[in-house]
Amino acid sequence: MRILYRILKMANDTIKCYLECCKSSHPKLPLPHNVPVIIGRTPELCITDKLCSRSQLELTSNCYKRYVLVKRLGANQSQINGIDIERNKSSRLEEGQDLHVVNGKYPHRVYFTGCQNDTKTEKAVVPKLPTKNTDLTKSDLSIKQPERKKIKVSENKPKVLNTKIKPQEKSSSKSVYAFDSPSPMSSRSEKKTESTKSAPAHKHWSQGLKSAMEDPELVVQEDEHIVVIKDKYPKAKYHWLILPKDSISSTKNLSTDNIELLKHILKVGHEIASEVTDQQPDVEFRFGYHAVASMSQMHMHVISQDFQSSSFKTKKHWNSFTTDYFVDAPDIINELETEGKVKDRRTMTSLLNQPLKCHRCKKPQKNIPTLKKHIESCQK
The missing domain is CATH 3.30.428.10 (HIT-like)
Known part of the structure; x- marks a missing residue:
């Protein structure tokens, strides 16, 4: 139990949760693990709309499972991805989802930083011992360290636009309108391989x-x-x-x-x-x-x-x-x-x-x- 407690405590120190404004109107707001944070019409969020209560929302982050529970305390509506949050009831907010503080305004998002493998430990790679008939060498006795995966950061492709839509050609399968190919x-499967290289992991x-x-x-x-x-x-x-x-x-x-x-x-x-x-x-x-x-x-x-x-x-x-x-x-x-x-x-x-x-x-x-x-x- 002590070991598990230390691991969870270390994870709590490494994984951080933040609330950021989609319009960058204020600095990011830290959301400590399992600590309720009240947001609303406050100087920290730069919200002056009187329809927004000073205690509009209560945010409680779960850094281990990487989500935030949002409870609406104010009288006016708040939304997650366009879905209204019932008053005095908690709704789950995940990375990549939009949180509108009041009446579809003031969009915010949450994101997490730090390692996600909290309670898992990697097993050491143990080399096979040589047999009696083989000679021991320095390379045999050295323990090989696991290779670090190299992540290639792909550059953003230039944006190509079709300013005018060409009419569909019957003989061409690459028409703008044709959806018959590929399957x-x-x-x-092709999009999955591309997304693993360039798409951020936190996108919903x-x-x-x-x-x-x-x-x-x-x-x-x-x-x-x-x-x-x-x-x-x-x-x-x-x-x-x-x-x-x-x-x-x-x-x-x-x-x-x-x-x-x-x-x-x-x-x-x-x-x-x-x-x-x-x-x-x-x-x-x-x-x-x-x-x-x-x-x-x-x-x-x-x-x-x-x-x-x-x-x-x-x-x-x-x-x-x-x-x-x-x-x-x-x-x-x-x-x-x-x-x-x-x-x-x-x-x-x-x-x-x-x-x-x-x-x-x-x-x-x-x-x-x-x-x-x-x-x-x-x-x-």
């Missing part, structure tokens, strides 16, 4: 869109306000995402100040879709947002209604684009113009478990394979 499994999966916005292989076009990327795992033959450059975690954090931005996003979506429909008038598109987004950066889907993709595999994939869970972009704009805010649609998650049915003829389907076959015949 999802092969591309996933929900931050994938933010890194994709800087990937020249995914970026289709951009301007001073938005970035257009190809969906890594498209659910249809044509599937893009349009993201604002401003940090907006979800549609729930939108205000009337964002109306012009949303109209611009929708306009760009129509322009991209027209590149396809001008050559293929039969292709239909929808433009919209998910009721409850799983990724931290807000994004509008530009998706064709053929749903021909190997990445389309589950009931949730289907229902997220063919039920009321998929909210048309003009409806979001209309809500802001008439009501001043976007409706709370968190209860709509039950729509993801609805029975499968065709989005055209509404005929029930047994499973995903039969649904895919039916879609092909129904479209004809």
Whole structure:
């Protein structure tokens, strides 16, 4: 027990947790292990908004398991990745996730420094002893030390942008719009090998869109306000995402100040879709947002209604684009113009478990394979 206590104490000394502002408005704030820290409208955080309580949040870090428990004490809402934190209840905040202190404002993140292998000790490498028939040499008697792995720091690649989307060529499989090659499994394995070299270990999966916005292989076009990327795992033959450059975690954090931005996003979506429909008038598109987004950066889907993709595999994939869970972009704009805010649609998650049915003829389907076959015949 004494040895374990010493190991844990050493780990507590080496692993540190910090809270940092995404806009660098104040110095990083240390969060000691298992010690509650109150944050809010204080000089340390440079927050002067009166809607933020002086004791808005209580943060308690767990340096061993590398997460922070966040309890909301204030009256107004606080969010983790766009999801509201219930009052007087603790929610888990991990590295890479966005913590908005009050009403979708003042984004912060936590990160940990130090060794993660607290309670594990490396075994010494013991060389094999020579047999009686062999002579002992100095190299045999010396214990080989384990080699240190050399980590190559890859330089940031220059950002390459497609200022104009070229129309799809039938003979080319490398078109901006084509998602038939390579297969999802092969591309996933290639991305894993690349990410192990360059991607930081503390990034959370929900931050994938933010890194994709800087990937020249995914970026289709951009301007001073938005970035257009190809969906890594498209659910249809044509599937893009349009993201604002401003940090907006979800549609729930939108205000009337964002109306012009949303109209611009929708306009760009129509322009991209027209590149396809001008050559293929039969292709239909929808433009919209998910009721409850799983990724931290807000994004509008530009998706064709053929749903021909190997990445389309589950009931949730289907229902997220063919039920009321998929909210048309003009409806979001209309809500802001008439009501001043976007409706709370968190209860709509039950729509993801609805029975499968065709989005055209509404005929029930047994499973995903039969649904895919039916879609092909129904479209004809």
